[in-house]
Every structure is written in C-alpha cells, then in structure tokens.
Amino acid sequence: MTTVLQLQSLRKSFDRGGFWSKSDDRVAAVDAVSLTLKAGKTLAIVGESGSGKSTTARLAMRLLEPDHGEVHLLGHEITHLQGKALRAHRKNIQMVFQDPFASLNPRMKIVDTVGEGLRVHAANLSKKERVARVAEMLELCGVNPEVMQRYPHQFSGGQRQRIGIARALIVQPKVLVLDEPVSALDVSVQAQILNLLKSLQQAHGFAYLFISHDLSVVRHIADEVAIMFAGRIVEQGSAEAIFATPHHPYTINLLNSVPIAHPDARQPIDAVEVLADQEDVAQSGCAYRLRCASAQHDCATISAQALLAQQPCACIHPCIDE
C-alpha cells in the first residue's frame, strides 16, 4: 500500500510569549513526531488538550514550517516549499476544522466557499463548470445543491460541517486532515458525518489524518492510532491493538477515562477517588512520569524517543499483563 503522507521527526516550538518570558523560554509544542499515513486509511491522533495534535496537523498541512524534520506528501518533500511551489501540492492535502460555525466565511455564499479551491487549483474551469462541480460535491456530502446561493448562518451545525467537508474534497485531495470534525456536534449529527466520511473513503480512497479526543469515535473510524502526550507520541499501533492491549500507562489512563456506556457500570460512590489535577510534565526522562502511578527511578533518565524507535510504546515499564 502506498504511503501518502509521511512526517519525520517533526519539531515545532513556540515562544511562550508574555512580558516576563526570557528569549530562550520556548515550549516544544511538537517534538520528534513521526507518522505514516497510507492511501485509503485513517490514522487517528489522540491526546489531551495542549498535547500538540493541532500543531501536528498544521505542520502536515504546511500551514506551519517545522524547526526540524521533514514532511513528505505523495513522495515529494514539501517541508520548506513556499508560495507557488507549495500551492501546487496543497491540492493533494486539505483540512476540515472543528468549529463548523467559525470555519466558514459568513459573507460568502456556499457556492463560492465550496468552489474556492477550484478557482485556485482548476483555474481553467468556466464558471458554469465550477458551479456544476460544486453542486455535485454538495450532493455527495448530503447537502441539497439548491441551497448553494445561501449564506452559512442559514445552516445547522451538521450542515455546515458537511459544507466544510465538501469544500475540502472538491479539489480531490489524496489526504484529508480532520481536526476534531465531530466534537462540536450532537450524537445524531455526529453519526451522519462519520458515516459520510466512511463512505467517501470507501468510494474514493481518501486517506484521513483524524484528530479527536473522543475515544469511542476513534475506535469506530480509525485503522491506526497514535497517542500524544506533551508534544510527543507515546504509543502507536493498529486501532485493534491499542484498544485491546494498551501498554503505555498514559494510554491506559486515557482509556479508563472513557465515559461508561451504561449505568450498571457505575463505580460505587465510596470507590470514587477525587483526584487533584496533576498537570505536570517532566522536563527530563519520560514526560509522563510525574503523573504515572507505575513510575520508577529509571523513568527520570530514559530517552522516550529512543524507546519508541525500538517498540510501539515509549515506556520503560510498560503494562504487559493481559
């Protein structure tokens, strides 16, 4: 199977900013991130808020330039391309954003929003042809093409998200980057969008880089899963393996946080511990060790990155009991 998107050892840091910050006070939002996305497959990135998921997505999209590492799209290195050269590749990778309310231009008609990519990437099309393609794509995404002269505010959240997907797919990209595409939606609308993504993938072979913090959604849609913590990938594998036999303590913690599906699964009230927030990230060794219940001495000195190069999980004391 061909690789469509490859991220190699990406690093991106930002100034912490603020009046008091020193010039060297930079956080690595993403560090040593390597991922491979195959044609027609879905790779999910999961992790808590601030772990670097969106930054990874923006690096893949080349909306950001990495400090270090490489981005390969369909076999071409695009890491440092700019302007026109980059635009030529953009056709192959498109993005859908979390917030269906903020991501559409309120002053543009649906037909223009969805057709925008064609203006850039298929400039030879006549207006009539462009409108026909927009109608076709809206239909494919489950939006009645009759509404294309309307403005975004006249649509519900689910419809707007469909429009966002149509806008991204109209240039027929090979890769679609989806940053929390269903997080703002109701279960009923969420199910419609997930079905739409699945059927489009089956029919047209799109590959998805799918960012989400909802594990029941990830379990449903992903082929591969990468778990991120503090800017790094701590565990990676097939969706079956990650959900059936997670090894990294952080992954296990995350899986335990999934809301229960039935009231019978409730823990008795006295067994419920009220834990304090621990938001510490260790600056050396394993970043998770300050929160980890199974942390030991040597966790402070290991190189998680080196471990991950050898095994699917960046933990020196992984949980291997069944």
Place this chain on the structure above:
Amino acid sequence: MLEVQGLTLQITVDGEPVRAVSNLSLNIQPGRVLALVGESGCGKSLTAQALLRLGEFQGVKKTSGKILLEGIDLDAMDRESLRKVRGGKISMIFQEPMTALNPVFSVGSQIVEVIRLHLDMNKQQALARAKQLLHDVGLQQVEQLLKQYPDSLSGGMRQRILIAMAMAGDPDYIIADEPTTALDVSVQKRMIHLLRNLQRKRNLGMLLVTHDFGLVAEMADDVAVMYAGEVIEYGAVADIFEAPSHPYTQALMQCRPEANREKHATLKVISGQVPAPGRWPSGCRFAPRCTKKIASCTQNDIALNCWQSPSGDSSISPSPHMARCLRVAELQ
C-alpha cells in the same frame, strides 16, 4: 423540592413571538439527579435558565406555568429574595466555564464575595470556608490559589473553582448545564466523580443538562428526554437505558458509536433535524423523522402517558416510565 409546572416559554424569531418550550413539567428532588437530555436546540438551556428566572434578561418570556421552590412561587419573590435564592438555594454551573469567572478579580475574592452574600460570616470565617471549599473540590496549595487570577489556571482548575463557587452559598439545588463538555476526556472523568461525590454528600437535588449519554450513565437517577420544546420520555435511568420506549430515545441511543461496536459498521442515524421553534408540526413533533409513524400520529396532540409501572425494586426506583407516543405499548 424544586418544581416546574406547565412551563411555556416564548422567544422572538424574526420579530415574531414563538413558543420555544411548551407545557413542560419537572420535579427536582433533594438527593436525586435528574438529567435533561436531547439534541441541540430542543430547549434544554432555556428550561434550565427559567428555573432561576435568568431567561428574562435575554428576551425570553414565560407565558404560563410556575417554578416552585419548596412550594413558593419564584414569580412572587421580590428582587432581594430572588438574589438570595440564586446561589443561596439554587446554584448554576454554566455551559462555558471560561466565561463564568471574572478575570479581574482573584479567585479568593470571588469566592469570598459569594459566601458573604449568602451566609452570615465575617471576612475571616468566609476565607476559611473558601479554603475548605477549594480543598473539597480536590485542589491543592489552596493558600496560593486564592491569590491567583483565573487567567493563570488550566481549564480543569477553573471548572473546579466554578464548582466550589456553586457550593459556596450552601445551596440545596444545583443546575448544571453541560458542566463537562468544554473539558478534555481525562479531566471530564474526574469532574464527573467530583460532582457525584458532592451531590451525594450534601444530598443536593440536581438538574443535569446534557446531550452526552455517558454523563447520564455516570450521574443520573432519573432522565427526562426533551424534543422540540417538550418532554417526550421520562423514567428511571436504568429503564431509559434498558428499555427506551419513545422512538426518538431509541434512535438517539442507537446513534452512539458504542451502540455500533462492529468494526466499519455504518452508524444508525436519525434523518432530518430538530424543528426550530415556530416550525413545530402538529401532532407528534417527532413524527416527520420517525420511522414508526402512522396516520394518526400527526392528527392530535399526544399526551405524556405513564405506560409502564416502575421496574425492579420499587423502593430504589420509584420513577414511573412515561412516553409521549401513541404506539408506545405496541412497539415494545
């Protein structure tokens, strides 16, 4: 008990008054959690706000019905008593935690203010209570925290502080509107456990507004399912999960990825969307989207009927199971 009786709320759409909630009744009992669930736009937040007469500030008008707090009509209260009720008897935790704290005051001064508004305490006593509250919600280094400003805190810490503030006036009832949706998964779970613990320990009555069935499964004793401004099903949480009886509730439960465990299965969906206020069809409001509808469904208004006596041990689950569906008995 906190009672809602026959509540009808009116909003303005394109200059026209339309009903957004109609003839809705609920009971919130001490020590019990009632979940109000349903899709976006069906009127959950409007209902929750009406319990504290908060909608009045946003052009929402109550055209009929009563809110009774221990038998006393909220409409009969003057401004001063109402101010005492808000936060003192009934507290609210809002949908957006980030906007509910004031950025220009320290955490300590905000909590102390709420305490002194509702409890007869001097500054020293109030400060001690503030520390205890922060401790109760699982926060550490409390002294330091009291001096901090909301901006310097994480989302999880802010949400804990909001919960502490909701408890500050020692209320009997809590109205929580999507208390965890803005938080990430790992923080969500801890927050759910925290709320459950406090609710049990203090025997609070709680109205939990959400569209997340995971949260309902974790917290609720009873569930009211809302659709297009009215309650269409009501019952004990176990009954709702085991035997959802309205076609809408059934369909909603079926949409969840958890209900479709088969890999690569197509998820069940509900076609169409919730009709906006002013566009409610006559008869059953869900009928246009319902796969089980028959001709008579759209003819007359349908009552919320008790169709099944409580299942299991009735001393634990005294809630009747009710549904607003003509075919409820035959469809089981």
